[in-house]
Amino acid sequence: MEKKINTLIKLIFLFAVSSVITFSTQAQTLKGKQVNLNINSVSLESTYVSEELKSFEAYVIKAKEIGATHVDITFNIPPALWQFDTPGDPYPVWYAYRPGLMKIFPPEDLKPYVNLEYAEKVASLFQARCEILRRHGMKGAYFANEPYVLPEIFFTDHPELRGARVDHPNRSRVARFAPCVDEPEVLAMYKESMQLLLARCPEIEIFSFLTSDSGSGFCWSPALYSGQNGNTNCQHRPMSERVVGFLETLGDAAKEMGKYIEVNIHPNITRQWMIETFDHPEIISAQLTGGLTIGSYKNSDGQQFDRGISGWGRESFIPVLGLPNPVLRAKELVRRFQGDKPAGSKLLVSYEDPSTADFNLALYHFFEQAKPHNAVEMMQALREFAKNLAGDERADDLLDIWLVLDDIANDLQVLNFGSVLTFGPVLDRWINRPLVPVPENLTDEEKDYYRPFIFQAKGEEQANNLIDIQAMRMFEGYGARLLVQRVYEMVIQKLETAEKLTDKLLRQGKNSESANKWEALKNRLAVLHSLMRTIDNVVAYQALLDVAHNRNVSPESNPVLGTGPSWDRQEIMRIARNEIDNAANLEKILESSQIPLIQVAILPEYETIRMLGPDLTSQLKKKIDIMNAHWEDYKELYTSPNY
Numbered sequence: 001m002e003k004k005i006n007t008l009i010k011l012i013f014l015f016a017v018s019s020v021i022t023f024s025t026q027a028q029t030l031k032g033k034q035v036n037l038n039i040n041s042v043s044l045e046s047t048y049v050s051e052e053l054k055s056f057e058a059y060v061i062k063a064k065e066i067g068a069t070h071v072d073i074t075f076n077i078p079p080a081l082w083q084f085d086t087p088g089d090p091y092p093v094w095y096a097y098r099p100g101l102m103k104i105f106p107p108e109d110l111k112p113y114v115n116l117e118y119a120e121k122v123a124s125l126f127q128a129r130c131e132i133l134r135r136h137g138m139k140g141a142y143f144a145n146e147p148y149v150l151p152e153i154f155f156t157d158h159p160e161l162r163g164a165r166v167d168h169p170n171r172s173r174v175a176r177f178a179p180c181v182d183e184p185e186v187l188a189m190y191k192e193s194m195q196l197l198l199a200r201c202p203e204i205e206i207f208s209f210l211t212s213d214s215g216s217g218f219c220w221s222p223a224l225y226s227g228q229n230g231n232t233n234c235q236h237r238p239m240s241e242r243v244v245g246f247l248e249t250l251g252d253a254a255k256e257m258g259k260y261i262e263v264n265i266h267p268n269i270t271r272q273w274m275i276e277t278f279d280h281p282e283i284i285s286a287q288l289t290g291g292l293t294i295g296s297y298k299n300s301d302g303q304q305f306d307r308g309i310s311g312w313g314r315e316s317f318i319p320v321l322g323l324p325n326p327v328l329r330a331k332e333l334v335r336r337f338q339g340d341k342p343a344g345s346k347l348l349v350s351y352e353d354p355s356t357a358d359f360n361l362a363l364y365h366f367f368e369q370a371k372p373h374n375a376v377e378m379m380q381a382l383r384e385f386a387k388n389l390a391g392d393e394r395a396d397d398l399l400d401i402w403l404v405l406d407d408i409a410n411d412l413q414v415l416n417f418g419s420v421l422t423f424g425p426v427l428d429r430w431i432n433r434p435l436v437p438v439p440e441n442l443t444d445e446e447k448d449y450y451r452p453f454i455f456q457a458k459g460e461e462q463a464n465n466l467i468d469i470q471a472m473r474m475f476e477g478y479g480a481r482l483l484v485q486r487v488y489e490m491v492i493q494k495l496e497t498a499e500k501l502t503d504k505l506l507r508q509g510k511n512s513e514s515a516n517k518w519e520a521l522k523n524r525l526a527v528l529h530s531l532m533r534t535i536d537n538v539v540a541y542q543a544l545l546d547v548a549h550n551r552n553v554s555p556e557s558n559p560v561l562g563t564g565p566s567w568d569r570q571e572i573m574r575i576a577r578n579e580i581d582n583a584a585n586l587e588k589i590l591e592s593s594q595i596p597l598i599q600v601a602i603l604p605e606y607e608t609i610r611m612l613g614p615d616l617t618s619q620l621k622k623k624i625d626i627m628n629a630h631w632e633d634y635k636e637l638y639t640s641p642n643y
Contacts, residue, residue: 049125052076057132059351062358064136066365068347070206073129073140074099075352077122079608082115085151090455090470091172093609095215099126100148105200107192109185113154123200130203139205141348142197145216146209146265147178147186147246160233161186166217168225170471173457175226180219181246182234190246194253198261206262206348207250208305212277213268218242223268223277240284247292262291264305271417315356316409318419319426319599319612320531322355323524326363326382327406333367334378355596394508397501401521404498408528411490414483415535417474425531427455427609428469430538431586432619434626435579437545437572438633439464446626449619455609466542481543488536495529520595527597530586537579544572548637555639562643569638573631580627587620 060071079096080103104122106114133140147163155162155177163180179186197204210216212223219230219242234242247263254261267277278284278294285297293305316325351357363385370381382402387395412420418427425431433450436442440460455470456463467475475484502525506518547568556563590597600612607613634640 049128053128053132055354056129056351057136059354059357059361060132060136060138062361063349064138066361067368068138068349068361070139070141070346070348071129071133072143072348072350072352073126073133073201073204074143075350077125078118080115080118082118083151086174088457089173090457090609091167091176092215093455094213095145095149096608097610098145098148098210098214099142100144100146101193101197102148102150102189105193105196107189107196109189110150110154110193113151113157123197127200130201133203138203140201140203141206141208142201142204143208144210145214146211147181147216147218149176149178149215152176158185162231164217164219164221164224164230165226166215166224168471171455171457176215178215178217180231180234181249182219182231182237182242187245187249191249191253194250195257198254198257198259202259205260206264206346208264208266210266210268218246218277221277222279223270223275239278240287243278243284243294244287244292247288251290251292260291262293262303262305264293265295266305267295315353316405316412317528318353318422320421320524320528321353321596321599322520323405323528324356324359324363325405325409326359326385326402328409329360329363330367330372330378330382333364334372334374337367337371338373390505390509390514394505397505401498401501404494404501408491408494408498411487411494414487415475417472420535421528421531422610423469424535424538426612428466429453430466430534431531431612432583432616432623433466434623434630435466435538435541435576436627436630436633437548437637438630441630441633442626446622449622453607453609466538466545475539475542476546478543478547481540484536484539488532491532492529495525495532499525499529520593523589523593523595523597526589527586530582530589533582534579537575537582541572541575541579544568544575545637548572555635555637559639559642563639563641564643565641566638569634569641572638573634576627580624583620583624587617587624590617590620 063071077097077099080092081096083092083096085092099122102110103114104119104126106116106119130140149166152174161179161183163178163182163186165175166178167174167176169175179189181187181190211218212221217224218239219234220228220239221230222228243265247265250263251261267281268274270276281294282297285294285299288294288299289301290299291303293299293303296304298304315323316328317323349361366385366388367381370377370384372378372381379399383395383399386398386402389395390398417423429450433454434442434446451463454463456468457471462468462471465473467473467480474480499522502518502522506515506522509515509518598612598616600614600616601607602614604613604615613619
């Protein structure tokens with residue numbers, strides 16, 4: 001048995017070559033002009049679907065081998081381009097990738113209001129994935145946002161069905177609403193949609209719906225971003241009746257077809273400044289039966305929603321690809337394997353990130369056999385797992401790298417208002433936008449490759465502020481600069497340790513079959529290193545710009561001989577040069593690699609706010625050239641030295 005496990009781990013270890021194909025597109029806007037991007041590239045999509053389904057089937061086979069019972073089928077879909085219906089409004093990007101029930105399997109009354117071509121495209125993809133699950137005796141899981149935003153034209157025609165406002169008023173340019181699930185007509189539509197889904201995808205047994213976030217929400221929930229609101233007709237109805245009625249409608253729809261499904265409403269995870277979706281979710285869940293649950297609370301049958309390892313789809317270091325966090329996963333597995341697994345227990349897995357999916361399956365399989373019960377046994381098991389991948393002589397070095405990566409992930413939690421690696425470098429395009437002292441001086445031509453992809457629903461003043469990310473200035477001010485700087489110092493020290501250990505692995509395994517995977521690891525760590533430099537540079541750069549603007553002193557046009565540079569002029573120009581060199585290094589790493597190192601879309605027109613473009617290296621070159629072209633702009637803020 002041990003030999004079989006070790007062989008399996010070696011076969012599916014994925015530090016080396018991996019292919020990542022990502023659908024991503026939206027209606028882009030610049031200065032109010034809408035540019036429609038065509039998602040109907042038949043040859044591209046047919047090739048994508050064919051290759052994706054082959055990859056999905058290979059994953060399903062491996063997942064079944066380790067005991068998985070359910071696979072998420074809703075990952076990696078083409079975004080709903082048609083939902084970008086308002087020029088300049090970035091908010092649909094938060095839900096355009098989520099397959100709301102009624103938009104993918106539209107009931108008859110909703111068909112005139114949704115894009116049926118898009119719906120059929122995604123439904124067909126889900127059906128094909130379910131056919132693969134059927135061949136291998138597996139079941140499916142469906143993740144979405146509900147109750148889910150519907151087009152305004154629907155509510156114009158059916159005003160009595162308008163539910164809660166579910167956009168974020170500081171992150172959107174138009175009000176958007178979900179349907180009111182207190183209305184019988186809406187529940188009838190949801191019932192029809194669920195039955196259409198199950199007729200085409202009978203393998204789907206588990207449903208998990210995020211609510212109070214990303215275009216979803218119940219009427220009169222305290223947590224709605226626009227404040228507690230909803231249909232006046234249902235204002236005084238108890239929340240428990242509203243939620244129970246919605247869930248029971250979905251469960252009954254399945255029962256009528258002779259099917260049993262589990263449906264979980266997953267409230268948005270809150271932070272200190274946020275409000276809970278439900279005042280007492282445990283009370284609501286206790287009123288539910290037959291597979292219907294709220295969050296992690298038990299229903300009246302004592303059932304709890306079992307997410308398995310579905311949350312493993314997104315790694316700690318995205319957008320860097322192929323960089324797992326085995327220590328974090330191991331801690332989760334220790335908790336999972338404590339005690340006996342109940343009969344009929346489900347294991348739900350996700351294939352969102354192909355670059356680490358197989359690695360995580362191997363880790364799960366190994367830990368299922370080892371069943372460590374505490375931290376000491378967990379480390380011993382991780383060491384054995386590392387030995388199977390690197391050999392006994394190099395296992396300690398690989399384990400040390402994993403420990404360092406876990407420490408780095410923990411350090412980055414300090415800056416987590418949403419993953420800082422995504423919110424800064426991707427949503428605000430820190431990775432490829434130029435750092436210039438007077439962004440107003442940039443021409444449209446200089447901005448057009450990055451400006452449409454900044455998550456900013458207000459205006460150019462906010463968009464020009466490097467740390468204004470979807471109306472959250474979480475890194476504003478010089479104090480924030482010092483905090484980010486300290487986190488950077490801790491992370492870089494640990495990253496350099498991991499890089500040295502990887503170099504050691506590479507030297508020792510130079511002529512072995514492991515050389516490629518250590519080279520890949522080295523490059524991925526280098527990309528993470530570059531992103532951390534960018535984060536530190538950008539926050540510091542904006543803090544120094546704020547100092548200059550707050551001083552409100554014009555630079556001397558004719559400084560006397562002997563005038564030296566001010567400390568902040570020298571510092572901001574040092575940072576600018578640091579970021580130019582950093583971008584050049586990243587461009588070189590990405591161009592020289594034979595494997596994908598960073599998450600990008602498959603075509604330039606599929607680039608979105610949440611997805612970098614495949615021409616990232618050329619965009620990095622633009623960033624460098626623009627920054628070098630604007631050195632003289634610093635004279636508008638600072639007195640030039642005159643030695």
